[in-house]
Amino acid sequence: MPKITFIEPGGKSRTVTGQSGQTVMEVALKNDIPGIPGECGGACSCATCHVYVGKGWTDKVGQADEAEEDMLDFAFGVRDNSRLSCQIRVTDELDGLTVQIPEQQF
Amino acid sequence: MTSEKAIKADAVIIGAGPVGLFAIFQLGLLDIKCHVVDILDKPGGQCTELYPEKPIYDIPGFPEISGQELSDNLMQQAAPFSPVFHFGNMLESVDRRADGRFLLQTDRGVFFDTRVIVIAAGGGSFQPKRPPYRGIEGYEGHSVFYAVRQMEKFRDKKILIAGGGDSALDWALNLQPIAKKISLLHRREEFRANMDSVGKMRALVETGKLDFHIGQLKSLNGDGKYLSSVTALGRDGADIEIDCDTLLPFFGLTMKLGPIAGWGLNLNQNLVYVDTEKFQTSEAGIFAIGDINSYPGKLKLILSGFHEAALMAQAAFRLLHPDERLVFQYTTSSSKLQKKLGVL
Structure with a gap:
């Protein structure tokens, strides 16, 4: 099963196991990863699951679609590797993915 | 503040989201009139604030319904009971008086004198997102x-x-x-x-x-x-x-538990503990239903909140009328209920 590493703003990191089909936001919630409240429950409607995709993973994870890009307008500190983690579907291909949690998002 | 200036109510519901709206209906069937307070300027809570146009697929009896439609339908269902809405208000303080009733105050200076409080506040009150810049509070x-x-x-x-x-x-x-x-x-x-x-x-x-x-x-x-x-x-x-x-x-907005956190209720991670018979909190007369509560096996689904509203209403009736017998009735067959609904 794919492993995902979450890096907190302070640098602390935790690697957890996700299941194919879950979203990265769901994996974070299930594992009590701090800083990803995912308030709207994964409807791409709140921008509180913003993450920075780790180096080397942006191509595999892919780009935000238009709705997600619109929602990112409500996030702070958006960068080129910004994504909403509720819109990243976990697959076996993403085994080893690292994402960084922003300073603050709510 | 003296309680004379306060609005006298049977029940005050905090939150006009789907579960709060359905609580008006369930309490209404038992002749309990409600005042409803919400920080937003319209009903529907998360359904209309976050995803008005997104379809919801797990409401029983509705294969597909949008957040806005669900909210509109619930408003229509609650209408026969003439609820009084206080939008743009956030409840700040609650004081239990010696006679067991509560005195409530909103941030805009509205007071309620009530026996029953129903917290149906979902993820908390919607508040503007504060940009993460050092010292912004001072400005x-x-x-x-x-x-x-x-x-x-x-x-x-x-x-x-x-x-x-x-x-x-x-x-x-x-x-x-x-x-x-x-x-x-x-x-x-x-x-x-x-x-x-x-x-x-x-x-x-x-x-x-x-x-x-x-x-x-x-x-x-x-x-x-x-x-x-x-x-x-x-x-x-x-x-x-x-x-x-x-x-x-x-x-945009984010949800914060807000003043409820300071009400002395038994909380865990911004959720309010309740029992699963009455959906009452650690404080008698204060109930919590919908996404804001927690109990073993809790599922954060709108339908769970509807079920909780129905059971809460039974408990609220018994609290308000300890000496009256509560006869369980169906809306399909009870002419009393149908009169209340205005269909008979």
């Missing part, structure tokens, strides 16, 4: 504002509006004629907002009446209370210094 209320309650306050100011949604654009357009200088800061060229507003904004930019900067907030400059300028990070990585004395950040 809030002096030069940083998250809402415009009185436009006059912004006359002759040098205003910077940050954000690219409808609120950002609406206020840029509305404040432009009275501001000394107005600037808009947004992270990209595209806007997720009403096309008409975007067009009007671009016309103002062309005629030099509005400065538009592409970038994101980086730091606030001033004496800690009054802003002198804001530094933004431009798309190309270079800093942009924007001359302004007022900053209006519009980055």
Whole structure:
């Protein structure tokens, strides 16, 4: 099963196991990863699951679609590797993915 | 505050989301009249604030329904019971009086005297997102504002509006004629907002009446209370210094448990513990239903909140009328219930 590493703003990191089909936001919630409240429950409607995709993973994870890009307008500190983690579907291909949690998002 | 000025109520529901709205119906069937308080300016809670047009697929009897339709239907279902709504209000304090009733106060000075409180506050109250910049608290209320309650306050100011949604654009357009200088800061060229507003904004930019900067907030400059300028990070990585004395950040809303956290209820991670017979909190007379409560096996589904509302109403009736017998009735067959619903 794919492993995902979450890096907190302070640098602390935790690697957890996700299941194919879950979203990265769901994996974070299930594992009590701090800083990803995912308030709207994964409807791409709140921008509180913003993450920075780790180096080397942006191509595999892919780009935000238009709705997600619109929602990112409500996030702070958006960068080129910004994504909403509720819109990243976990697959076996993403085994080893690292994402960084922003300073603050709510 | 004396309780004479307070609105006397059987029950006060906190939160006009789907579960709070259905609680009006369930309590109404038992002749319990409700006052409903919500910080937003309209009913529906998360359903209408976060995803009005998104379809919901797990409401029993509705293979597909949008958040807005669900909210509209629940309002219609609650209407026969004439609920009184207090929008734009957040309940701040609760005091239990010697006779067991509660005295409640909202942030806008509305008071209630009630026997039953139903917390149906979902994820908490919606509050504006606060940008994560050191020292921003010090500027809030002096030069940083998250809402415009009185436009006059912004006359002759040098205003910077940050954000690219409808609120950002609406206020840029509305404040432009009275501001000394107005600037808009947004992270990209595209806007997720009403096309008409975007067009009007671009016309103002062309005629030099509005400065538009592409970038994101980086730091606030001033004496800690009054802003002198804001530094933004431009798309190309270079800093942009924007001359302004007022900053209006519009980055949407987030949910915070808010004052409920200080009510002395048994809480865990912003959730209120309840029993699964009455859905009562650790304080007799205060119930919690929907996403805000917690109990073994809890599922955060709208349908769970509906079930909780029905059982809560039974318990609330017994609390309000300890000597009366509660006869369980069906809306399909009871003429008494049908009269209350106005269908007979």
